[in-house]
Amino acid sequence: MRSFMVRSVDSALRRRGASSGSRLFSSESAPERKVAILGAAGGIGQPLSLLMKLNPLVSNLALYDIAGTPGVAADVSHINTRALVAGFAGEEELGKALEGSDVVIIPAGVPRKPGMTRDDLFNINAGIVKSLCTAIAKYCPNALVNMISNPVNSTVPIASEVFKKAGTYDEKKLFGVTTLDVVRAKTFYAGKAKVPVAEVNVPVVGGHAGITILPLFSQATPATNALSEEDIKALTKRTQDGGTEVVEAKAGKGSATLSMAYAGAIFADACLKGLNGVPDIVECSFVQSSVTELPFFASKVRLGKNGVEEVLGLGSLTDFEKAGLESLKPELKASIEKGIKFAKEN
Ligand SMILES: NC(=O)C1=CN([C@@H]2O[C@H](COP(=O)(O)OP(=O)(O)OC[C@H]3O[C@@H](n4cnc5c(N)ncnc54)[C@H](O)[C@@H]3O)[C@@H](O)[C@H]2O)C=CC1
Numbered sequence: 001m002r003s004f005m006v007r008s009v010d011s012a013l014r015r016r017g018a019s020s021g022s023r024l025f026s027s028e029s030a031p032e033r034k035v036a037i038l039g040a041a042g043g044i045g046q047p048l049s050l051l052m053k054l055n056p057l058v059s060n061l062a063l064y065d066i067a068g069t070p071g072v073a074a075d076v077s078h079i080n081t082r083a084l085v086a087g088f089a090g091e092e093e094l095g096k097a098l099e100g101s102d103v104v105i106i107p108a109g110v111p112r113k114p115g116m117t118r119d120d121l122f123n124i125n126a127g128i129v130k131s132l133c134t135a136i137a138k139y140c141p142n143a144l145v146n147m148i149s150n151p152v153n154s155t156v157p158i159a160s161e162v163f164k165k166a167g168t169y170d171e172k173k174l175f176g177v178t179t180l181d182v183v184r185a186k187t188f189y190a191g192k193a194k195v196p197v198a199e200v201n202v203p204v205v206g207g208h209a210g211i212t213i214l215p216l217f218s219q220a221t222p223a224t225n226a227l228s229e230e231d232i233k234a235l236t237k238r239t240q241d242g243g244t245e246v247v248e249a250k251a252g253k254g255s256a257t258l259s260m261a262y263a264g265a266i267f268a269d270a271c272l273k274g275l276n277g278v279p280d281i282v283e284c285s286f287v288q289s290s291v292t293e294l295p296f297f298a299s300k301v302r303l304g305k306n307g308v309e310e311v312l313g314l315g316s317l318t319d320f321e322k323a324g325l326e327s328l329k330p331e332l333k334a335s336i337e338k339g340i341k342f343a344k345e346n
């Protein structure tokens with residue numbers, strides 16, 4: 001059972017590699033890569049730690065949280081895959097967790113309860129993200145940072161300001177993880193269009209909250225004529241409300257953790273492949289951008305040896321998508337400005 005699971009995750013990653021450029025490295029010849037997960041004992045952190053332990057591109061896995069990581073690390077470390085695992089608990093161990101990291105994934109912070117927006121998490125999570133990014137600037141300023149903590153539309157700008165203040169900001173290395181929006185769009189589209197889900201691709205642009213999430217179903221592949229305008233509207237709304245759907249179903253016990261861990265593992269794998277020189281690795285992510293007039297925006301990004309190699313444009317949009325783009329801009333702008341203001345004043 002266990003070896004089946006390892007094999008099937010690995011072959012899923014392999015298939016993905018095959019669709020966007022072949023894998024250059026087997027686990028034996030892949031370069032040493034250290035990944036740190038901050039918030040590793042949490043609802044996302046634990047399954048994400050498991051999935052990163054299964055990734056043959058990872059040679060060292062550092063699991064950091066304010067508490068609970070020795071147990072998670074001991075557990076995950078018994079899995080017979082390449083990565084050496086170490087747990088770090090408490091602020092005094094954060095430096096050691098970060099040192100030498102190539103990729104830092106941040107799922108630290110509080111999740112939503114029913115009735116809350118992602119922005120309602122700002123007051124707590126902004127401070128957590130700020131202090132973690134201050135440590136990243138000190139201990140691993142060259143690492144790629146994958147920001148999962150919400151509200152992503154504000155936490156990414158906060159991170160950028162912290163890095164600017166520290167003199168370490170490189171816009172090519174900071175990513176808001178929006179992969180779960182893509183994962184959801186693919187699943188919902190495949191179900192409605194009745195196409196094999198493994199073959200589906202859907203770009204999702206904008207940001208990561210409510211109407212700022214804009215799936216571009218007109219660019220979905222495989223293309224289909226089977227969907228009406230009403231179907232597209234419903235798919236768009238379901239993708240935008242995907243996080244809330246899970247928050248409500250969990251009824252006070254948090255938000256998406258398992259699907260987010262999967263999405264986080266897919267995005268980190270893409271970052272590692274890019275670092276390792278695998279060509280044509282493209283994923284959507286919320287990055288510094290000139291695709292629109294907003295300073296940060298999610299769109300397709302080509303990943304390379306230094307992080308972002310190219311931020312790709314939006315392609316042609318339908319009138320419905322154009323209207324969605326215009327209506328998301330004020331909210332996304334306000335969230336970005338809120339993050340920047342917080343980081344400047346604190
Ligand atoms: N980007 C996305 O698509 C998604 C983002 N999220 C966000 O991810 C975050 C985490 O969600 P869950 O794992 O469900 O929450 P959780 O509460 O289960 O886990 C969070 C973990 O962060 C840790 N933590 C808190 N302060 C910390 C600090 N200063 N340093 C290190 N660790 C710290 C906690 O001890 C806890 O273990 C939330 O903000 C949530 O909204 C959740 C789903 C999707």
Ligand SMILES: O=C([O-])CC(=O)C(=O)O
Pocket residue numbers: 111112118150180242243244246247255256
């Ligand atoms: O909805 C939430 O609070 C968590 C999240 O970002 C998501 O599931 O997309």
